[in-house]
Amino acid sequence: xxxxxxxxxxxxxxxxxxxxxxxxxxxxxxxxxxxxxxxxxxxxxxxxxxxxxxxxxxxxxxxxxxxxxxxxxxxxxxxxxxxxxxxxxxxxxxxxxxxxxxxxxxxxxxxxxxxxxxxxxxxxxxxxxxxxxxxxxxxxxxxxxxxxxxxxxxxxxxxxxxxxxxxxxxxxxxxxxxxxxxxxxxxxxxxxxxxxxxxxxxxxxxxxxx
Amino acid sequence: xxxxxxxxxxxxxxxxxxxxxxxxxxxxxxxxxxxxxxxxxxxxxxxxxxxxxxxxxxxxxxxxxxxxxxxxxxxxxxxxxxxxxxxxxxxxxxxxxxxxxxxxxxxxxxxxxxxxxxxxxxxxxxxxxxxxxxxxxxxxxxxxxxxxxxxxxxxxxxxxxxxxxxxxxxxxxxxxxxxxxxxxxxxxxxxxxxxx
Amino acid sequence: xxxxxxxxxxxxxxxxxxxxxxxxxxxxxxxxxxxxxxxxxxxxxxxxxxxxxxxxxxxxxxxxxxxxxxxxxxxxxxxxxxxxxxxxxxxxxxxxxxxxxxxxxxxxxxxxxxxxxxxxxxxxxxxxxxxxxxxxxxxxxxxxxxxxxxxxxxxxxxxxxxxxxxxxxxxxxxxxxxxxxxxxxxxxxxxxxxxxxxxxxxxxxxxxxxxxxxxxxxxxxxxxxxxxxxxxxxxxxxxxxxxxxxxxxxxxxxxxxxxxxxxxxxxxxxxxxxxxxxxxxxxxxxxxxxxxxxxxxxxxxxxxxxxxxxxxxxxxxxxxxxxxxxxxxxxxxxxxxxxxxxxxxxxxxxxxxxxxxxxxxxxxxxxxxxxxxxxxxxxxxxxxxxxxxxxxxxxxxxxxxxxxxxxxxxxx
Numbered sequence: 050x051x052x053x054x055x056x057x058x059x060x061x062x063x064x065x066x067x068x069x070x071x072x073x074x075x076x077x078x079x080x081x082x083x084x085x086x087x088x089x090x091x092x093x094x095x096x097x098x099x100x101x102x103x104x105x106x107x108x109x110x111x112x113x114x115x116x117x118x119x120x121x122x123x124x125x126x127x128x129x130x131x132x133x134x135x136x137x138x139x140x141x142x143x144x145x146x147x148x149x150x151x152x153x154x155x156x157x158x159x160x161x162x163x164x165x166x167x168x169x170x171x172x173x174x175x176x177x178x179x180x181x182x183x184x185x186x187x188x189x190x191x192x193x194x195x196x197x198x199x200x201x202x203x204x205x206x207x208x209x210x211x212x213x214x215x216x217x218x219x220x221x222x223x224x225x226x227x228x229x230x231x232x233x234x235x236x237x238x239x240x241x242x243x244x245x246x247x248x249x250x251x252x253x254x255x256x257x258x259x
Numbered sequence: 260x261x262x263x264x265x266x267x268x269x270x271x272x273x274x275x276x277x278x279x280x281x282x283x284x285x286x287x288x289x290x291x292x293x294x295x296x297x298x299x300x301x302x303x304x305x306x307x308x309x310x311x312x313x314x315x316x317x318x319x320x321x322x323x324x325x326x327x328x329x330x331x332x333x334x335x336x337x338x339x340x341x342x343x344x345x346x347x348x349x350x351x352x353x354x355x356x357x358x359x360x361x362x363x364x365x366x367x368x369x370x371x372x373x374x375x376x377x378x379x380x381x382x383x384x385x386x387x388x389x390x391x392x393x394x395x396x397x398x399x400x401x402x403x404x405x406x407x408x409x410x411x412x413x414x415x416x417x418x419x420x421x422x423x424x425x426x427x428x429x430x431x432x433x434x435x436x437x438x439x440x441x442x443x444x445x446x447x448x449x450x451x452x453x454x455x
Numbered sequence: 456x457x458x459x460x461x462x463x464x465x466x467x468x469x470x471x472x473x474x475x476x477x478x479x480x481x482x483x484x485x486x487x488x489x490x491x492x493x494x495x496x497x498x499x500x501x502x503x504x505x506x507x508x509x510x511x512x513x514x515x516x517x518x519x520x521x522x523x524x525x526x527x528x529x530x531x532x533x534x535x536x537x538x539x540x541x542x543x544x545x546x547x548x549x550x551x552x553x554x555x556x557x558x559x560x561x562x563x564x565x566x567x568x569x570x571x572x573x574x575x576x577x578x579x580x581x582x583x584x585x586x587x588x589x590x591x592x593x594x595x596x597x598x599x600x601x602x603x604x605x606x607x608x609x610x611x612x613x614x615x616x617x618x619x620x621x622x623x624x625x626x627x628x629x630x631x632x633x634x635x636x637x638x639x640x641x642x643x644x645x646x647x648x649x650x651x652x653x654x655x656x657x658x659x660x661x662x663x664x665x666x667x668x669x670x671x672x673x674x675x676x677x678x679x680x681x682x683x684x685x686x687x688x689x690x691x692x693x694x695x696x697x698x699x700x701x702x703x704x705x706x707x708x709x710x711x712x713x714x715x716x717x718x719x720x721x722x723x724x725x726x727x728x729x730x731x732x733x734x735x736x737x738x739x740x741x742x743x744x745x746x747x748x749x750x751x752x753x754x755x756x757x758x759x760x761x762x763x764x765x766x767x768x769x770x771x772x773x774x775x776x777x778x779x780x781x782x783x784x785x786x787x788x789x790x791x792x793x794x795x796x797x798x799x800x801x802x803x804x805x806x807x808x809x810x811x812x813x814x815x816x817x818x819x820x821x822x823x824x825x826x827x828x829x830x831x832x833x834x835x836x837x838x839x840x841x842x843x844x845x846x847x848x849x850x851x852x853x854x855x856x857x858x859x860x861x862x863x864x865x866x867x
Contacts, residue, residue: 073798074561100688106827108816122801126688129709154691157837180518180866182345189379189526196530198379299491301498302520302863303545303627313608328493346498346519349490375538378523399626
């Protein structure tokens with residue numbers, strides 16, 4: 050199996066959707082029509098033995114139409130050969146089928162393409178931002194985004210005070226109440242009944258019976 | 260009498276087991292020789308920080324080998340590496356959790372000023388949100404330079420008016436010998452040791 | 456007369472027994488680990504869903520060191536980007552330099568002299584040893600054996616001395632250039648390297664004796680974090696993680712670059728895919744690197760170190776100062792950069808962490824149109840949920856350390 054044989058098989062199945070191969074420095078690249086990419090990847094994995102997706106990246110060709118490109122680099126461990134697939138997407142309809150169902154590794158790569166370029170992937174299990182924070186409004190690797198950035202609101206911290214749920218204390222780990230004066234009150238005790246502990250929590254000033 | 264004494268541990272020994280000095284000097288001496296760092300190791304400088312803690316450069320000589328990753332148990336935050344906006348909130352939160360007295364070293368070019376990453380995601384210096392005491396340049400600074408920065412912090416701690424600041428809320432101690440401007444340590448060269 | 460009541464005493468032991476009888480399970484906890492945590496090898500945040508001590512689910516959250524390298528690359532010439540490649544996998548900077556240099560040279564379609572290739576092999580293998588030393592040192596420190604950390608760092612200091620001798624900087628070296636190296640090996644480098652190679656195997660043996668058959672170490676790492684073979688390939692995992700899972704694939708053997716075909720070395724492959732296997736693979740890779748270094752030193756060819764094409768590499772300073780043509784080349788090279796042809800290439804090399812690849816799209820000129828860095832740690836971390844499910848909370852630390860990722864290249 051060589052890349053050329055794989056391309057021949059693809060052309061047999063998909064016909065016009067596969068472009069002529071371009072070779073540069075020993076690497077073969079074919080451009081695929083956007084709708085067929087999932088089918089092409091399935092065929093490559095199942096019949097041609099391309100079992101590893103080495104890289105998936107977006108490219109922004111500002112000024113051309115279609116503006117964006119998604120480039121897939123597939124590799125066959127068995128046959129030791131690479132093949133590059135390209136899909137061109139235009140700015141108004143920025144959505145491509147996800148290939149996560151074919152190679153699981155595409156998951157994070159597609160999230161990164163979404164984060165950096167804004168390219169959406171249909172049927173992606175978890176299409177969220179991965180490198181920038183959740184609410185970031187821009188897509189940094191687009192050519193019209195300046196290198197120094199656009200001032201935005203800073204992200205919420207990784208652990209938000211509101212989203213943390215306090216662990217229940219009843220019967221749970223010891224909790225020391227610093228600030229009460231008597232050391233008997235301060236140190237937690239293992240209570241025999243829940244009612245007793247609740248009683249103690251409700252009436253903190255009641256004297257302890259020895 | 261106070262003015263005549265050098266600030267710092269300069270004892271006037273009476274007999275064999277009595278040392279007289281000022282409270283500030285004693286407190287400063289104790290604090291500076293047991294500065295427990297909290298390594299906020301973000302990027303490549305963290306590796307040089309680890310190398311400083313390892314056996315060749317041995318930060319333990321300065322009392323600082325106890326790298327406490329818990330902010331509650333540390334005095335000195337060493338921000339080592341690039342701070343990006345996503346991480347900035349976390350660094351600030353950890354800094355807030357450290358109890359007074361606390362000091363901060365910005366280690367490396369990225370922590371001091373954003374370094375060579377003049378990009379959309381990088382905070383151009385942690386002093387945008389942290390009060391930094393010592394800046395160490397270098398990418399990454401040599402471990403000797405980090406030790407020099409630690410010694411600069413030690414000199415600063417020794418000069419603090421500790422007892423006065425203990426009574427105030429917050430920690431903004433005056434210094435007996437005020438330091439002019441930000442303390443910057445050159446990080447690329449191993450500093451010359453006096454007498455060698 | 457005393458009355459008799461039947462009382463039910465609910466103390467904690469009885470309550471626990473009651474819960475177990477009824478088959479109640481507790482609520483699941485969501486625990487946040489990181490991004491600042493002593494054992495996460497950098498700023499990685501992991502959200503764990505725990506049922507008691509057992510891990511149900513793991514969500515790694517990255518991006519806390521995203522510095523915008525790829526956008527910066529679009530604004531720099533190829534040579535200006537070399538210092539940024541140092542800081543990708545910042546534990547083995549020499550290896551990244553070598554990979555990037557080969558990637559740009561592939562784009563330009565040029566070759567480098569054999570001496571340069573051998574020296575680059577020496578750099579890459581030293582970086583591999585350095586990275587594995589730190590990996591194993593931090594792995595054992597996380598598992599509990601702190602001594603190994605100090606031993607490995609002592610050896611790393613020797614490698615830092617070697618790097619300082621050859622490039623001037625201990626750590627972030629920026630040693631390679633497009634078309635050659637920054638400078639040739641200084642004469643004191645070879646004897647220093649020979650001394651290192653004589654002393655180093657003793658340290659590997661020492662670490663071996665302390666860890667490999669250690670009862671506690673084996674209990675903590677055997678069977679922990681198993682990554683099955685097919686899943687590893689599907690997830691795109693590369694490097695020691697892939698080889699630990701039983702896949703015999705090493706780019707140095709399957710697509711030899713930089714004259715690796717001249718060297719004789721073996722590639723260790725694990726059997727089960729647990730943390731212990733990954734540890735063994737790294738130990739053996741260090742021994743094989745020593746072999747390669749010995750061969751490279753013994754057969755180092757003479758000759759120039761930089762390729763003679765003056766349009767790509769900066770010409771000799773004396774020529775620049777005296778001749779007109781060289782002066783023009785120097786000026787254009789520094790200001791505009793290397794003139795690359797339009798096209799796109801992907802070059803990958805076997806970095807210590809896995810397959811580091813550079814995908815360069817060029818529209819001509821001195822700066823790349825798009826530079827995508829295929830980082831091994833980015834892909835290896837995707838395997839974390841698979842490896843961690845079903846283990847205990849304290850095994851999470853072992854698994855993270857055995858994957859041996861570095862956030863500099865994961866987040867770029």
